[in-house]
Amino acid sequence: MSAEHATTVERLLEKADAGEPFLLLDVRNDDEYAAWKVEGRRPIATLHIPYFYFVEDPGLVAQVPSDRREVLVLCAKGGSSAFVAELLREAGSIAKNVEGGMIAYGDYLQAVRVPLDADEAEHFEIWQLNRRGKGCLSYVIRCGTEVIVVDPSRNIRAYERFVEQLGARIVRVFDTHVHADHISGGPELARLSGASYCVAAGNGGELKHAVTPVRDGDVIRLGDAPGRTLAVRVVVTPGHTPGSTSFLVGRRHLLTGDTIFVSGIGRPDLGGYVVEWGRVLYHTLHERLGALQDDVVILPAHYADASEIRDDGVVAGRLGAIRRTALELQIRSEEAFVEAMQSALSAPPEIYARIIAANLGTLQVEAEEAVEWELGKNQCAASGHEGPRREAHLPMPEERKP
Template identity: 45%
Template structure:
């Protein structure tokens, strides 16, 4: 009978947010650990694979502190419980992440970005993948932008914030996670929008986003402008809310631009990205807050717990946003993409286009791992 202290993904997140240091003992294999781990500003991780603990080798324990609690983490929770019990017998303080990295991959957390008497804008962070979705709520009606796969989360969220989901938009065809948009639309009766360039030739039920200059609901002032911002994908669309907030999908990140190579047309898409940056986005003022669909580094989360930066800050810190030479820009963006492609991205794209249907367990499995949708310029 297991007697390890179990903590949920939510409790682990609270610990990470408490301002205290958190020590994680990750007992997965070294390559799994190096590929994807729990990260936080005050998180320190030690990796000692599970099999080492089966060998009763005392040297496995020499790095481990006796006076500090360790949260033991594995893929699904089982191995971590064994390790935690072994350690507890030797006098170490441990707890176990219940459900392991699988549970962490399914944890979503909301943070209010802005609110006034007319509307509320909330960023929903899926820490394990650096995926961000958004809810705009006004007069009991709401829009969800870039919903992730876990549809129940958004249904519960709408109950908790007391609004009806009426509009669901995907900023583009996602390659690194399965969109919850179509399933959420089916369950709520909401309208699902995506640019038709992203899903042409499929039987997905959607409204073509390019036919809507704005989507209004609730208070008339809540006007969501659909701004075509191709580059990461041909039909990428950003949403400008009240001229103040730009939900930029994967086109512009806090730390860079979306990678244009996932369609195998890096050169052409980089040209589109150039037009987006210098002809579309350049018309927006420096104080517009950019809220992307992803982030690649824990440092991009600001002190209020939000991933976002003003256009002014992004323009200042990204030389690529100032590189007005079209040829040089294209070279730089198309040439910067050396990082691995998102795992299983072809299968995920086929699911998001409605061409492939998989069992829920397979869907969860396909997404496990980090996101790789950004081009980084440090």
Template identity: 40%
Template sequence: MSIQKWNASQVAKKVINNEELFILDVRNADAFEDWKIDGRRFEYLNIPYFELLDGIEEILPEIPSDKEVLVVCAKEGSSLMIAEMLAEAGRDVAYLAGGMKSWSEYLEPIKVGDLTGGGELYQFVRLGKGCLSYMIISEGEAAIIDAVRFTNIFTSFAEQQNVKIKHVFDTHLHADHISGGRHIAEATGAAYYLPPKDAEEVVFQYTPLVDGTTVQIGASKIDVGAIYSPGHTIGSTSFVVDNKYLLTGDILFIDSIGRPDLAGLADDWVGDLRVTLYKRYRELSDELIVLPAHFMIIDELNEDGTVAKRLGDLFAQNHGLNIQDEEEFRHVVTDQLPPQPNAYQEIRQVNMGKITPAPDEQTEMEIGPNRCAVR
């Protein structure tokens, strides 16, 4: 029977298109339980590859013959070996090129909507890490918000769209992934913006991103307005784009709210978080479409693969926006937090410019699921 080599893009399409897939994950059980390829209609079997070295006959009855089967491991080698064994046993099977490493790094660009005067807004969905980046395009110019470290993806996309990157923003100093923002700015000559309250220890030049900062993209004058919205970090800043979209960074998600503890200051920042969510955001239009910098669960994806929802709907449905008692809110966001992101302290150091790990080290630092939210 046949063996196919699938890339992360092919798997992403199956996630977004809500297709069926059976995944045989041959990583260790703890790695699988911590982080896997999520799909609404995916089924899973986790058997560490070393348990299959003597043969796969015992698991054959558990592997469907009427569904597509994908074998997954950490970096590819083990999944290819097991896929070959399954093929020899008469099964059609695929394996994931580059393993979970490639899945962690893949971004799917999806158009969110049109802007005034012919502009466009794109969301770059990093399915394997839950990161969301954005590109605003208008009449030959572009702005990027919360770019991840794979800078060539953004610069190549800009070239395809025949636009010049003029502005690059980070809503805050990220702790769960390495930012590509300043590197894109250096490569393109764009201005790089960072909230100064998050930038006290950075060792590079930047343009201060403060409350009320407004830039215009292209001749069609797409306004990108900054709103100081602390709580996840002390400098966290949101954006209103074209009076239509609210980019919330890691302050507000579709299914949760941002955690305040990644700089070790949860007790200090929880009050800021509540003011942002319960006062500043309440002053905004319910019709704004919320576009966060992360998602936590696959159910947060819309049918087209985007992660977006009306602010008014979140006020009604998001539990984190409906805790009226301040002490209960403090308890929820300081005492019920998930594990902190992998290597988050080192990632903060990278994003400050203080250390520059090799690419393989950066990959290892980012391995694992998104953990920016309160459960």
């Protein structure tokens, strides 16, 4: 397919975030569309007509709005949408196929530099790599020519390329916890980089990967220039999982994994122990994190939707503001907190148990399986927060409605 007839997920999101006019035509099946959609930082004009409708009646293209907006056609993998885009172009529309479809959307990483105080910005960098399709966040911390990568996804080549562009090398890889919603790239990235790997499973976790353990309060030094190292302090924060660990970078940037988000907290039930883990999480939130100042910047591993992306492109929040606004943090007794968790949580996706096993190293997963397992947004928060809707849906043509 020629470049003029195709576009990328990256370009689609750039147009959506900038508010550029276009129509997104999603041709996936009804159930796929209902479960997972493209989100921009501004509303996306979206029309959903399943692919098989166009197969049955190619003349249906006449009912796709022809107001000279560019039509970007999307499916699961990019094949069916290429067919529909061609039909639209033959009918005179300006239509492009979104290469790779929703799988490409789920894998795409958007790198954004986290703002730091001026004196710290001269010393080190924090980059947030946003996996927009899943609401997953990973981090690259650079000081001098040394890098720590935190919570990498399975597309490890993307991290290798990014670090190469920084002119640095990976010396450590951390996972804040054993993830349930996606396959970690941590063990393989560490192996290929010759770096140490750190993740904690906690009590009862059967971790098969070779890890370099860290303890609460440990200070890890990053940087290879004399007198110019960066202190990264280990803060053990169990509850979302027994081994959940946060990392305080410099004075006040805390990478929290799924312990606390910018609009809520992580769910404590993914191991099947909502009461036991819920009690631990309560004490982590009110004691471990309670000792930190309000100006600490929270950098989480997930977010709920695009409304949580700031104008500068970063997902982050001040701990003080989160304390005031997150409903779960207003609960002042352990028993009430556990009861709230029990009542608020729905059953996690069944596939999460297998992803956990894969991330522990007790289950091998093939690449194609990993793609299938990871489809859809993360469901790691303790509440079903929904921000403003980011789609402007157009109605399906009347005669095609089931």
